[in-house]
Amino acid sequence: MFNYQAILAQITGLLKGLYITNIPGITSMSALYLSSLEKRLAALAKNTVSGDLSKDEVLEALTAEWDILKSELNSFEQLGLTIAQGTINDVQGVFSSILLTSIRGDTPVALDNEGLGDGSGSDVPPVPPIKP
Amino acid sequence: MFVPVSSPTVIGQVINGAKYTDSFYLAVEVDPDKTFNSHKGGYVWILSTINSIQLQDSIRPKSGVLLLEVGRLKKNFQTFMATHQNKGALNKGELETYHNILNALWAPILITEKNYK
Numbered sequence: 001m002f003n004y005q006a007i008l009a010q011i012t013g014l015l016k017g018l019y020i021t022n023i024p025g026i027t028s029m030s031a032l033y034l035s036s037l038e039k040r041l042a043a044l045a046k047n048t049v050s051g052d053l054s055k056d057e058v059l060e061a062l063t064a065e066w067d068i069l070k071s072e073l074n075s076f077e078q079l080g081l082t083i084a085q086g087t088i089n090d091v092q093g094v095f096s097s098i099l100l101t102s103i104r105g106d107t108p109v110a111l112d113n114e115g116l117g118d119g120s121g122s123d124v125p126p127v128p129p130i131k132p
Numbered sequence: 133m134f135v136p137v138s139s140p141t142v143i144g145q146v147i148n149g150a151k152y153t154d155s156f157y158l159a160v161e162v163d164p165d166k167t168f169n170s171h172k173g174g175y176v177w178i179l180s181t182i183n184s185i186q187l188q189d190s191i192r193p194k195s196g197v198l199l200l201e202v203g204r205l206k207k208n209f210q211t212f213m214a215t216h217q218n219k220g221a222l223n224k225g226e227l228e229t230y231h232n233i234l235n236a237l238w239a240p241i242l243i244t245e246k247n248y249k
Contacts, residue, residue: 040236043229050225051224052224052226053229057226060211061229062239067207067237068240069199070200071201071204072240074244075241075243075244075247077199078243079148096225
């Protein structure tokens, strides 16, 4: 089982800087994100213990958390918050570390390196056909 | 920075898409029959809604941020759909995990769209 509280503490620490802002909505939105992250991680831990999720599925879910956080940061930017590239790199580094050390053991795990995107839409994933 | 104009139609679709995704997973979680074939209609509806949002946003000038967020939602949704299809049925823990992740991916899309000018 992975230590979800340690993961939560790492991400909370990284986002702490986002609380220091006078932009309306950002503080409450980051708190809401961290609260929902805690619930998701707790459920993930519970389902790992119960055997409902394999190691690969936990890895997949934690990788999806990277997508969730990027979208959250995008929406913060839409509210006027400027997020330094250094912060994004730090968060990505923490996620890579979590996936590397907590879940996968010694096998490297690659996260996409798109950052938050340049806003051009050019890094949108290709659209596969709909399967009826 | 150029900010696109908010669209009431897209906001409505995002709300409906998020709501239906939530109700879809709640329904599958309590259904004794958790096979893909019994629920594929729900997947098609959600995916077509995501496609529609993506299409409407793609024709808006400078709409990159929302496209990124919708792209992440779509990528994860399709991964979960493919897992369900390949496995035939999902257990409660898998459904709860996918449900939580997709709910979390819808939320910033609504915030972004509502904060367009």
